[in-house]
Amino acid sequence: MLSNLVNGDILRICVLTQYKSHSLDRHITTTWRMSSLLGNYVTPVPAQQRLGPHWYLGSADAILQSLNLIYDERPEYVAVFGADHVYRMDPRQMLAQHIDSGAGVTVAGMRVPRSESASFGVVTPGSDGRSVAGFLEKPADPPGLADDPERVFASMGNYVFTTKALIEALHRDAEDENSVHDMGGSILPQLTERGEAALYDFSTNHVPGETSRDQGYWRDVGTLDAYYDAHMDLIAERPAFNLYNRQWPIYTHSGQLSPARFNAGGMASESIISAGCLIRGQVTRSVLSPGVVVDPGAVVQGSVLHDNVHIGRGAVVRGAVLDKNVEVPRVPPSASTRSGTPSCTRCPRTG
Numbered sequence: 001m002l003s004n005l006v007n008g009d010i011l012r013i014c015v016l017t018q019y020k021s022h023s024l025d026r027h028i029t030t031t032w033r034m035s036s037l038l039g040n041y042v043t044p045v046p047a048q049q050r051l052g053p054h055w056y057l058g059s060a061d062a063i064l065q066s067l068n069l070i071y072d073e074r075p076e077y078v079a080v081f082g083a084d085h086v087y088r089m090d091p092r093q094m095l096a097q098h099i100d101s102g103a104g105v106t107v108a109g110m111r112v113p114r115s116e117s118a119s120f121g122v123v124t125p126g127s128d129g130r131s132v133a134g135f136l137e138k139p140a141d142p143p144g145l146a147d148d149p150e151r152v153f154a155s156m157g158n159y160v161f162t163t164k165a166l167i168e169a170l171h172r173d174a175e176d177e178n179s180v181h182d183m184g185g186s187i188l189p190q191l192t193e194r195g196e197a198a199l200y201d202f203s204t205n206h207v208p209g210e211t212s213r214d215q216g217y218w219r220d221v222g223t224l225d226a227y228y229d230a231h232m233d234l235i236a237e238r239p240a241f242n243l244y245n246r247q248w249p250i251y252t253h254s255g256q257l258s259p260a261r262f263n264a265g266g267m268a269s270e271s272i273i274s275a276g277c278l279i280r281g282q283v284t285r286s287v288l289s290p291g292v293v294v295d296p297g298a299v300v301q302g303s304v305l306h307d308n309v310h311i312g313r314g315a316v317v318r319g320a321v322l323d324k325n326v327e328v329p330r331v332p333p334s335a336s337t338r339s340g341t342p343s344c345t346r347c348p349r350t351g
């Protein structure tokens, strides 16, 4: 999300954080440093209880409680983008449509199977294809699109607001005692009812260097399964999402680490192996973060290993997501002869 905004020249960015936010705060403040000379910034904003003794009630309340940032900056337009998605998008194209339409809010949408409706805000496009005739947050069984009955337009949780419309909508929402104070659950339905919402079709967005496979690629990685699947998309023979597009880079922290090293007998195939890894066992169809060590005789298959994970000698890890610094203990030779499959203590997909 940050890479898309920055690549698209949106360079004054606040990241609203909540629970257990320290590692995110540290990542943002150490990685996302831009020229302060030109007034640009990416700054994490912790919840502060500015409007009374309560934490954020929902995503709309999070923005209401942070309006001081908008009053300080006085922008004409505000982009509110979700932060748990993987995709490439040039936000300038969405902004241009928003300005052209004169709407109060423009929501980015894409076609998804109707069976997935309960996971998304579902947009009913108006007859012009650009206005929003209806918006239902996570409906169980909405009607399909007129031209494609088995699909619906899902909101991507990315919105461009005219600042005045955003502030007024948030204040109206704050006064509504029945509201859940959520962007998708409250603000979008409210502005749709007032005829102030427009739809941006994500499939029309293009970024430099895109491939026919990753144009239109978008994954919500808010669940463990979706997070895992998005990693598997990276290592397919012809990856659905191309990490190597240098014309629209995905930025992240890269520490001062030596290149990955493979000892005798160490091998990896269909995998991403980050710097600082030491591979002495066998790795297939996996994504290894910096500093992972795989000992001799260990096997890693279809897994996502975070920073500094250590897989002990003879251990087998399959279909797992392992958090940073997890140690999978070595398997004593006798145990490996007995069961053949040593255990991994934190494998959500294998138990």
Ligand SMILES: Nc1ncnc2c1ncn2[C@@H]1O[C@H](COP(=O)(O)OP(=O)(O)O[C@H]2O[C@H](CO)[C@@H](O)[C@H](O)[C@H]2O)[C@@H](O)[C@H]1O
Pocket (backbone or CB within 6 Å): 016, 017, 018, 056, 057, 058, 059, 062, 081, 082, 083, 084, 119, 120, 121, 122, 137, 138, 154, 155, 156, 157, 183, 184, 185, 220, 222
């Ligand atoms: N209290 C809070 N304080 C600060 N930040 C908060 C917050 N609650 C949520 N957020 C942030 O707001 C964004 C969206 O929140 P969620 O991921 O919980 O929404 P969800 O995916 O259910 O639906 C949303 O995203 C999907 C697309 O994934 C849309 O279809 C749907 O309409 C929309 O509501 C995320 O980046 C999240 O971190």
